[in-house]
Amino acid sequence: MNQLIAYVIDGHELRIRPAPLERQWMDDSDQRFAYRCLPLNIANTHGWEILCTAAFSAIWDGRRTNDAIRIKAEPGTPPPAVSHFGGGVLTFHIPCLFRTDPGVDLFVTGPINRPKDAIFALSGVIETDWSPYTFTMNWQFTRPNQRVHFEVDEPFCHLFPVKRGELENLHPAVRYLSENPELEREHKLWSQSRNTFNASLADPASKAAQDQWQKTYFRGKAPSGKPAPDGHRSRLRLRPFGTKRS
Numbered sequence: 700m701n702q703l704i705a706y707v708i709d710g711h712e713l714r715i716r717p718a719p720l721e722r723q724w725m726d727d728s729d730q731r732f733a734y735r736c737l738p739l740n741i742a743n744t745h746g747w748e749i750l751c752t753a754a755f756s757a758i759w760d761g762r763r764t765n766d767a768i769r770i771k772a773e774p775g776t777p778p779p780a781v782s783h784f785g786g787g788v789l790t791f792h793i794p795c796l797f798r799t800d801p802g803v804d805l806f807v808t809g810p811i812n813r814p815k816d817a818i819f820a821l822s823g824v825i826e827t828d829w830s831p832y833t834f835t836m837n838w839q840f841t842r843p844n845q846r847v848h849f850e851v852d853e854p855f856c857h858l859f860p861v862k863r864g865e866l867e868n869l870h871p872a873v874r875y876l877s878e879n880p881e882l883e884r885e886h887k888l889w890s891q892s893r894n895t896f897n898a899s900l901a902d903p904a905s906k907a908a909q910d911q912w913q914k915t916y917f918r919g920k921a922p923s924g925k926p927a928p929d930g931h932r933s934r935l936r937l938r939p940f941g942t943k944r945s
Contacts, residue, residue, distance in 0.1 A: 703805075703860055704798040705940055708833075711794035714750035717937035718743060718857060722812055730911075737917045737933060742811050744935040746859030749793065749836070750852045751779050759787045761843030768840075779849070780838075787840040789818065791855055797827040803860045804828070807836065810854040817845035820855075826863070888922035889915075 707713045720743050725733035734740060753776040759768045768782035768789060783790040797805055805827040809820020821837045836856040840847075849855060876883045892913070899907035915922060919931035 701800055701803075701860075702798070703940075706796045706798065708794050708796070712752050713795050714752055714852065715747050715940050716750065717939055718746050718748045718811065718854070720744050720934075724814070725812075732912075735912050735917070739812060741932065741935060744937065745811065746806075746857050747937065747940070748810060748854035749856040749858070750854055751849050752851070753777065753779055754849065754851045755779065756846050756848045757789055758846040759789075759840040759843050761787070763787070779855070783835070784837070787843070788821075789838045789840065791836040791838075793834055793836060793856065796831065796833060797825075797858075799827045799860050801828050802863050804863050805858055806861045807834065807856060807858045809836075809838070810857050813854065815847065817842050818847045824861070827860075828863075885921050885923060885925075892922055 705713060705715060720734075720740055722733075722743060725731065725739070728734075753773055755770055755772040755776075755778040757768055757770045757778075757780065761767065763786050765782050765785045767785070767787065770778045770780065770782065770789075772778035780789050780791045782788070799805060805825045806822070807825060808822035809815075818838045818840050821839055823834065825834050838855070876886065896907045896913055899905040902908060917933055919927035919933070921927070
């Protein structure tokens with residue numbers, strides 16, 4: 700059984716959860732249309748989120764020094780983030796050491812598909828199968844004099860394991876589509892059906908108008924009707940972090 704363990708430093712709190720499917724901007728899309736995009740849905744839930752333990756706001760005045768970010772926390776609560784590196788970088792300390800299986804790293808990034816105005820989450824890859832060092836989650840202000848807010852239980856970090864060396868073992872190549880006749884045939888079927896479907900949307904009585912969107916990829920079927928290989932998923936169901944007490 701593969702493992703991902705978070706060893707919380709004594710005296711600290713870690714709020715972590717499987718990343719949920721829902722996003723406010725997707726809820727607000729017309730008829731929640733954004734949820735029809737399966738790649739978005741899978742990415743949303745592809746890992747775990749670390750949440751803020753307290754609400755705070757921060758503003759950057761544009762200078763490169765450490766004191767250029769002013770942080771305002773709720774009364775009586777320490778802010779979850781600090782200005783440590785300068786350069787308009789807001790830093791969250793992660794209060795635990797993660798452990799992965801041998802040869803497995805941890806990809807750490809900002810909350811996926813959760814845009815935040817005036818600030819951008821930076822990403823990192825950590826060798827968590829051996830490292831005894833904590834790491835930080837950093838956000839870069841994209842413009843000065845714009846206050847940003849983080850709420851209690853708002854995610855500020857998204858993480859998932861990746862196998863070390865997997866990318867370096869790949870042999871990428873460019874080919875013409877005509878060199879793969881079967882793939883080319885499926886693509887042409889899709890392109891033709893897509894054009895026909897889009898043209899039929901103008902007719903309220905058409906099947907396309909009733910269906911509203913084509914579901915072949917969502918259902919794991921090629922345009923010819925051929926099923927996708929075993930392993931196609933329309934939803935991820937990740938386990939929460941459990942606790943083990945002696």
